[in-house]
Amino acid sequence: xxxxxxxxxRLLAAGFRRQSAYRLAALGGLVANLTFGLLKVAIxxxxxxxxxxxxxxxxxxxxxxxxxLSQGLLGSVNLTGRTDLALRVKDGQVAVDFLRxxxxxxxxxxxxxxxxxxxxxxxxxxxxxxxAVTVGLLLPSSPVFYLLxxxxxxxxxxxxxATVYLIAVAGFWLVExxxxxxxxxxxxxxxxxxxxxIGLFPHWLRIVAAATPFPSIMMYPVDVLxxxxxxxxxxxxxxxxxxxxxxxxAIGQLLTRAGRRRLEVQGG
Amino acid sequence: xxxxxxxxxxxxxxAVLASRARSQRVYRANFAIDLGSSALVGLVxxxxxxxxxxxxxxxxxxxxxxxxxxxxxxxxxxSxxxxxxGHLDTLPxxxxxxxxxxFYLRPQPILLQLITSDISLRxxxxxxxxxxxxxxxxxxxxxxxxxxxxVLLPLAIVSGYATFAGLFVWAAGxxxxxxxxxxxxxxxxxxxxxxATQPAAxxxxxxxxVFGFFFPMAFTAYLPAxxxxxxxxxxxxxxxxxxxxxxxxxxxWLMGLLCWRWGLRHYQGGGG
Numbered sequence: 001x002x003x004x005x006x007x008x009x010r011l012l013a014a015g016f017r018r019q020s021a022y023r024l025a026a027l028g029g030l031v032a033n034l035t036f037g038l039l040k041v042a043i044x045x046x047x048x049x050x051x052x053x054x055x056x057x058x059x060x061x062x063x064x065x066x067x068x069l070s071q072g073l074l075g076s077v078n079l080t081g082r083t084d085l086a087l088r089v090k091d092g093q094v095a096v097d098f099l100r101x102x103x104x105x106x107x108x109x110x111x112x113x114x115x116x117x118x119x120x121x122x123x124x125x126x127x128x129x130x131x132a133v134t135v136g137l138l139l140p141s142s143p144v145f146y147l148l149x150x151x152x153x154x155x156x157x158x159x160x161x162a163t164v165y166l167i168a169v170a171g172f173w174l175v176e177x178x179x180x181x182x183x184x185x186x187x188x189x190x191x192x193x194x195x196x197x198i199g200l201f202p203h204w205l206r207i208v209a210a211a212t213p214f215p216s217i218m219m220y221p222v223d224v225l226x227x228x229x230x231x232x233x234x235x236x237x238x239x240x241x242x243x244x245x246x247x248x249x250a251i252g253q254l255l256t257r258a259g260r261r262r263l264e265v266q267g268g
Numbered sequence: 269x270x271x272x273x274x275x276x277x278x279x280x281x282x283a284v285l286a287s288r289a290r291s292q293r294v295y296r297a298n299f300a301i302d303l304g305s306s307a308l309v310g311l312v313x314x315x316x317x318x319x320x321x322x323x324x325x326x327x328x329x330x331x332x333x334x335x336x337x338x339x340x341x342x343x344x345x346x347s348x349x350x351x352x353x354g355h356l357d358t359l360p361x362x363x364x365x366x367x368x369x370x371f372y373l374r375p376q377p378i379l380l381q382l383i384t385s386d387i388s389l390r391x392x393x394x395x396x397x398x399x400x401x402x403x404x405x406x407x408x409x410x411x412x413x414x415x416x417x418x419v420l421l422p423l424a425i426v427s428g429y430a431t432f433a434g435l436f437v438w439a440a441g442x443x444x445x446x447x448x449x450x451x452x453x454x455x456x457x458x459x460x461x462x463x464a465t466q467p468a469a470x471x472x473x474x475x476x477x478v479f480g481f482f483f484p485m486a487f488t489a490y491l492p493a494x495x496x497x498x499x500x501x502x503x504x505x506x507x508x509x510x511x512x513x514x515x516x517x518x519x520x521w522l523m524g525l526l527c528w529r530w531g532l533r534h535y536q537g538g539g540g
Contacts, residue, residue, distance in 0.1 A: 028449035035455035038475060039463055043320065043327070046470035050324040176298070182305040186312045195316045202322055 007102055008110040015114025026122035029075050033127045037071040040195065041135055047200070056199040057228065061138035065226040066197050068131025070218055073153070075123030076116040077160040077217050079194060081167050081184035083112075089171035089259075098260060105165060105252050112161035140227030148234045149225035155241040156221040162248045163188075163213050169252065172259030187212065193219035213248055216241045280376070281384040292389050302390035310343060310397030317465065328467030333409040334497055335467060340402025342464035342489035345428030347395035353436035355386040357457075359443045360450045369537055379437065379528055409497060417496050420510065424492035427513035428464075431488050434520030435460055441527030444535050456483045464488045469502035476504050487516030 019026075044063050048055050058066070085108055088094040097104055131137060140146070167184055171177045189195065192214035198206055209215050220237040223229060293299050317339055321332040330338070359382070362368040371378045411417060439453035446452055463471075463479040468486040471479065479485040486505055494501050495510030 022448055024447070024449040025451060028446065028451035028454075031452045032455040032459065035459040036462065038472070039459060039466065039479075042470045042472060042475055043466050046327050046467075047320050047324055050327055055323055179301040179305060183308070186305075186308055190312050190315065196319045200323055201319055205319070 008106055011102075011107050011110040012114035012117075015111035015116075016118045017114075018111075019115035019118035023122065026075070026119065029119075029123050030126055030130075033071045033074055033123060034130055037067050037127065037131055038134070040067045040071070041131075044196070058197065058199065061136065062226060062228060063197075064131065064135045065137050065139065066222055066228075068128050068135070068137060069222045069225055070194060071131065072120075072124040072127035073156070073218055073221060074127075074194075075119040076157055078112070078116075078164045079160075079185065079188045079192065079218070081164050081181035081188070083108075083164050083168045085165065085168035086171055086177050086181070089168055089263075090175060090177070092263075095263060098263075105162075105249070105256050108165055108168075109158060109161040112164075113157050116157040116161070138226075140225075142227070142231070144231050145225065145227040145234060148231070148238055149221070152221040152224040152234070152238050152241060155238065155245060156217050159213055159241060159245050159248060160217045162245065162252055163217070165252050166248065166255065169255045169259050172255070172262045188214045188217060191215065192217050193222070197222075213244045216244045281380070284384055285387055288385075288387050289389055299390070303393040306390040307393035307397055310347070310394040313343065313465070314339060314397065314401060328469035329499060329502070330467045330469075331409075333405055334493070334499075336401045336405030337409055337411075337493040337496065338405075338467060338489045339465045340398050340400070340405050340489075341424055341428060341493060342461065343398030344395055344402055345398075345425055345488055346432050346461045346464065347391045347398055348429050349432035349436060351388050351391035351395065353383060353433045354388060354391070356382060356436045356440040357450075359440045360447055363443065363447060363535075366537075368535070372537075378532065379440075382440070411496055412498065420492055420496055424489070424496075424510070424513050427517040428488035428492075430517035431484060431513075431520045432461070434517065434522075434524040435483065437524030438520065438527050441524065441529070441531040444531030460485045464490070466490070468505055473504070480505055484516035484519055487513045 041064060044067060045060050048058055048060050048063050053059060085094070088097065094104075097107075100107070128137070164184070167177055167180050170180055174180065191198075191209040191212050193209075198209050198215055198219050201209065209219075220241055224234040224237050227234065292302075317335060318332070320327060321335065325331060327335065359368075368378075371381050374381060406421075435457055439457050442453055443450055460479065460483050463475075463483075464485040468476065468480060468490040476486075487509070491501070491505060491507070491510040492513055493510075494505075494507045499507060501507040501509065
């Protein structure tokens with residue numbers, strides 16, 4: 001058991017180190033994050049002001065917190081649906097991955113999570129800092145939100161990796177997964193609360209969003225970290241994330257087992 | 269004589285583009301999915317705007333019907349530019365693989381070869397969403413029709429298309445220096461598209477400088493829309509600037525070609 005844990009810990013560290021090689025890419029991402037963040041601030045602040053300074057629990061300060069936390073998360077969660085694994089499934093190289101004495105799903109998620117954690121350093125934290133300096137932020141004072149927030153952030157990263165894993169293994173049946181990937185990109189950005197916080201959605205659309213794993217990837221971690229809605233609601237959101245993680249991971253495991261048999265048929 | 273000379277010179281480009289267009293339509297099911305997902309991209313972007321307006325009646329001095337004009341103009345022009353120039357984004361792949369050198373072997377300008385090397389027909393679906401939004405906006409926002417509108421509207425679309433196209437060239441020129449940092453140019457290409465769909469009245473002063481003038485996004489949709497609707501422009505962006513959309517296109521291409529030349533000079537080959 002401890003040996004197994006060590007293997008995945010090593011993979012996590014390898015992902016972390018791999019990401020550290022792309023420093024210029026991280027800088028590019030940061031510039032893009034900052035630009036989009038300032039545009040989001042402009043339109044969302046205008047919306048809050050047009051509504052009389054308060055809108056669904058948001059004032060300009062908490063809206064700024066939402067913008068910069070979500071921009072900071074952008075480098076660490078996968079909202080495009082593109083993965084290396086999808087390419088390996090398509091060209092059959094995944095057969096080699098199956099030969100390794102590790103679980104394909106766990107290894108993929110551990111490596112991705114490692115890369116995501118590294119991205120918090122050059123993209124996540126600077127985004128939040130730059131936002132705090134240029135626009136100003138409102139952060140919660142109680143340490144509860146930071147502890148729960150760290151947990152929620154970690155869950156968001158893992159759920160993101162576990163969900164895009166599903167797209168990749170769908171390739172065992174579909175071969176070309178670009179259609180699914182684009183659908184994921186659209187749904188995860190919109191329903192995950194990338195451009196507009198889910199709290200501003202009309203009621204029915206909020207229900208639609210809550211029926212998908214996407215808010216768990218971005219909106220819930222942001223809400224928990226910003227302390228919006230109090231400690232009770234933060235704990236509820238973290239629990240919802242745990243449930244989604246269990247669901248997505250179970251489906252991934254089932255698809256991997258079924259797909260593995262499928263691949264052997266194809267490969268002859 | 270000159271006429272035949274030109275058409276003769278354009279023939280290779282036409283042949284490549286026609287074959288690219290054909291190849292996309294061969295796999296019918298795949299092309300249908302591509303068209304569908306491209307339309308969805310436009311619809312989701314529209315939904316993002318709609319969600320904001322479901323909370324308030326006006327933003328930056330514009331109502332939802334009026335913002336449809338801005339959104340429609342911006343998305344129509346951007347999608348058409350993306351259709352014909354968007355693949356310039358793949359330049360870093362060529363640079364990394366060293367395959368750009370192949371383009372040097374042909375007796376044609378490299379930029380022209382790259383531009384005509386592909387065409388993404390699927391973006392037509394997204395352009396259609398933009399056109400539909402523009403149509404609904406024009407029909408419902410109380411536009412006073414007359415020669416002014418009839419001239420300004422096509423002028424805005426053509427200029428907007430050229431401005432975005434220049435932006436893609438601008439970004440491509442910078443890729444020679446950035447390589448792995450390609451995402452930096454996303455800030456003004458895709459960030460520019462996002463900015464172009466917004467009512468520029470909500471921008472802070474630095475944003476007005478950056479996306480109002482340096483990357484002239486306000487000229488692609490917001491300013492022409494303000495002029496067409498007869499609204500007063502915000503500080504720094506008076507309504508009559510809408511007529512200067514072509515100047516923005518010229519500026520965008522000037523910077524684009526300058527960066528492209530600069531980048532190409534910097535390029536030292538793939539070592540092949």
